[in-house]
Amino acid sequence: MGPVNSIDALAKATAACRRCPGVRPGSAVLGPANGGVAAEVLFVGEAPGRLGAGRTGVPFSGDESGKRFDQLLASAGLSRERVFVANAVLCLPLDAQGRNRTPTRTEVRACAPWLTAILGLVGAPVVAALGATALAALGSIEPHGLTLGKAAGRSHPWHGRELVPLYHPSRQAEIHRPWARQMEDWRALNGG
Ligand code: SF4
Numbered sequence: 001m002g003p004v005n006s007i008d009a010l011a012k013a014t015a016a017c018r019r020c021p022g023v024r025p026g027s028a029v030l031g032p033a034n035g036g037v038a039a040e041v042l043f044v045g046e047a048p049g050r051l052g053a054g055r056t057g058v059p060f061s062g063d064e065s066g067k068r069f070d071q072l073l074a075s076a077g078l079s080r081e082r083v084f085v086a087n088a089v090l091c092l093p094l095d096a097q098g099r100n101r102t103p104t105r106t107e108v109r110a111c112a113p114w115l116t117a118i119l120g121l122v123g124a125p126v127v128a129a130l131g132a133t134a135l136a137a138l139g140s141i142e143p144h145g146l147t148l149g150k151a152a153g154r155s156h157p158w159h160g161r162e163l164v165p166l167y168h169p170s171r172q173a174e175i176h177r178p179w180a181r182q183m184e185d186w187r188a189l190n191g192g
Pocket of ligand 1: 014019028
């Protein structure tokens with residue numbers, strides 16, 4: 001990886017990245033739509049979705065998870081202008097039938113240097129992991145020993161910042177964490 005000293009340079013570098021054979025080539029979602037480097041909260045999601053960011057180029061937009069992300073953001077008293085949204089895996093992982101799939105550990109490992117570069121550029125004092133994949137990706141950058149079930153909704157010192165593990169905003173996460181509880185979890189982003 002060459003030197004990257006701006007989100008623009010990082011966007012160009014990640015657009016050209018071909019480390020992962022199982023993702024849509026050149027589909028990294030990174031650019032001005034992710035947020036600004038002065039963001040107060042840096043969110044880390046899992047990967048772009050086929051009907052969401054993989055189509056719109058804007059993280060958490062255009063699909064149900066995007067709508068739910070905006071609702072949770074509002075419940076925490078935050079707005080898109082105040083946050084940056086990254087992903088553990090920047091490109092769109094698809095299965096052989098062209099459907100969304102969970103990124104593999106190998107893909108998460110391959111993309112970790114890009115996530116490290118994003119952390120270096122976006123100095124947000126609070127980092128929020130959205131789901132287990134994001135939490136594991138951050139743990140590969142600096143171990144935190146946290147698990148989602150035990151640590152969600154609370155702030156933990158990590159890597160010179162505060163790390164807040166949260167459930168992914170997808171509807172499936174409600175199996176593990178009811179919606180009302182997730183709204184409570186998100187208040188930890190505002191010290192609540
Ligand atoms: S997911 Fe990350 S490491 Fe893999 S090809 Fe895309 S930018 Fe490169």
